[in-house]
Amino acid sequence: MAIKIYIDQGHSRGGINGGAEGFGLVEQDIVFQVGLYLANLLNNTPGYEARLSRPEIETILGYNNTTSLAARVADANNWGADYFMSIHTNASVDPSYNGTEVYIFNELSQSYPLAQSILNQIVAEVGTRDNGVRVNPRLYVLRRTNMPSLLIELAYITNPSDAEKLRNNQFEFAQAIYDGIRIELG
Numbered sequence: 001m002a003i004k005i006y007i008d009q010g011h012s013r014g015g016i017n018g019g020a021e022g023f024g025l026v027e028q029d030i031v032f033q034v035g036l037y038l039a040n041l042l043n044n045t046p047g048y049e050a051r052l053s054r055p056e057i058e059t060i061l062g063y064n065n066t067t068s069l070a071a072r073v074a075d076a077n078n079w080g081a082d083y084f085m086s087i088h089t090n091a092s093v094d095p096s097y098n099g100t101e102v103y104i105f106n107e108l109s110q111s112y113p114l115a116q117s118i119l120n121q122i123v124a125e126v127g128t129r130d131n132g133v134r135v136n137p138r139l140y141v142l143r144r145t146n147m148p149s150l151l152i153e154l155a156y157i158t159n160p161s162d163a164e165k166l167r168n169n170q171f172e173f174a175q176a177i178y179d180g181i182r183i184e185l186g
Contacts, residue, residue, distance in 0.1 A: 002049040003185055005042055006081035008072045008141060009035035009054045010088040010151075017065050020091035022156075023163035030166050031087040032057050034154065037174030038087075042181070051079055069140045077146045083114065083185075084149035085177070086141045089157040089166055098159040099129030103151040105142040107135050115150045118180030125176040126169055128155050128162065152177065 011019035011028035019027025035052055042050035053061060053072045062068030076084045090101070102119045104111040115133045123130045131153075136142065142149045154173050155162035165173075 002047055004049045004051070004080060004082045005181070006076035006079060006084045006147075007035045007039050007042075007050055007052050008076070008084065008086040009052060010086050012054060012060050012068065017068070020089055020157045022091060022158040023160065023167070025089075025157050025163055025166055027089045027091075027157060029057070030089055030157070030170060031154070033170045034173045034177075035087050037171050038177050041174060041178040045182075047186075048181075051075075051081070070144075073141055073144045081145075081147050084141065084145045084147055086149070086151040087177075088151060088153050089155060090153040091158045092156060093158075095158055095160065098156045098162045099131040100126075100155055101131035101153045102133050103136045103139060103142065103153070104133060105135070105137050105139075105149060107133075110148040111142075111150050114148065114181070114184045117184035118150070118152060118177050121176040121180035121183065122152075122154070122173065125179065126155075126165055126172050128165065 009031040011017050039050040039052050042048040061071040100122045102115040104115050
């Protein structure tokens, strides 16, 4: 039986919450494309099945931030995903902040080794700074899913160097996440 991975491309068009912006980039556009690349890689690998929260760039989930998050979690739970991955870009008022971090609900869960593997691969393959795996049980998508879940902050859209990577290396981010999955899950 295939390992089912639900890929949540954070945020969405339609005025609800497009996410962070910086250097002419918008989070929801970047994470849409990274998620699409990742789903294609997984769906073309025997033993894996991926589903996207936003199969089309114009897909709108919910009518506000709360209902959008609930729709993503409900879709993953109803599908019976084995793993949930929410992809985001980070932002800060301080443009010197940079790097990649991965959030999990609990350090003692199955999420931790997968999060560490994905983080290691993004840092190695894309060249971002390692900001670590962090526990944050307050994040809705981590606490309301029925499966091991992680939230990946690819890089800081507000940092000039990270923004260039987000603009030019979207496939490389997806490949690194894919490689991290394959290293940890086989």
